[in-house]
Amino acid sequence: MSTRTMLDKDLIRLKQLLLEMVQLSKTAVEEAVHSLATQDIEKAQHIIKADFEINELEEKINNLVIQLIAQQQPVASDLRKIIAALKISSDVERIGDLAVNIAKSILHIGNGPLIKPIVDIPRMADMALAMLKDVIQAYYEEDIELAIRTADADDAVDTLYGKLIKELLELMTSHPESISQITQLSFICRHIERVADHTTNMAEHIIYMVKGKKIDLNA
Template structure:
């Protein structure tokens, strides 16, 4: 029995490490996507789309391990909660990778033509969301509820910036009809970054559920 328990703890640690690796891959993809936007580098954007397969494969491996652990060990209470949380977090992180791909696709559509205005505010909003993602992964690793809550509180800043940026882009659209396609893509990118922050908040909720065993809606 002790050997079985020891194997289970080893697999739990493996699951945790795989999640952290997935988080780093998703974070790297998002960093690259924002950099491609700032430099209007279409080649980099194409590589981001191609590299997304690595994130998808790792998510599948996490899901397979989690399901195998449930089938083999039939865990209950806290142990089952850890596996459920791992599945939830892996989904959020995989979607962050998808958002990076979406930004890369928008970068390709924008191309290297003249921009309607300098790309400054969007990277600033992205930097806040990126910090949220890094902090929430630390909260997960340390099972730090206080840090998880702080991450969720920052989401309001991203929401406010998103609202202001979209309003500004809509005004630019009415004044510059020749730039409608580009402005539309920039608005999409703003939305993708806002969703990025939402996924960090989702992970905050998962961390709190992991530690406390209670569900909290931090996106409200």
């Protein structure tokens, strides 16, 4: 097998590992938000325990990247793909951590009465996860325009986040007895907003991968 063929095979493997990692992180966030709405403590505990699977995939990606750079001597365009995959995997791992953080907040909230219906938080999560779905498609297809459109969607997430935090701060004033729960709901909102931020970072890495240019899409 030629060096080029081996490199192409390893690059495909790298992409497959990353797609698998994204799916696990996406599912973790989805299940965490559903656990909040249903106050499913058992599922929240499972999300925390299952995070090791995402971490193991990141380690596999790190090891493959080291192997590729050390053994395959990739040219510039291949090296950008390898570096982009490494950076994207770091953001995906953080998204998995954010799902764990949401699950931990759910454990703090417990199964007592909720201060408000859980409607807008799942809506914000849907928006952030739609971004994640689009950005991984952009990565797979090396589609710069889709990557940019995905990053642009972060503004809507930020707007809803601001609205939710304002509402929760008002609830703190009117329901001081529920400050602990409201604080945890605020944390959850922040974690979801951060999912969108990491997705925007991923869009930047995709542009670097394809064009070799670093662009700040958070500006």
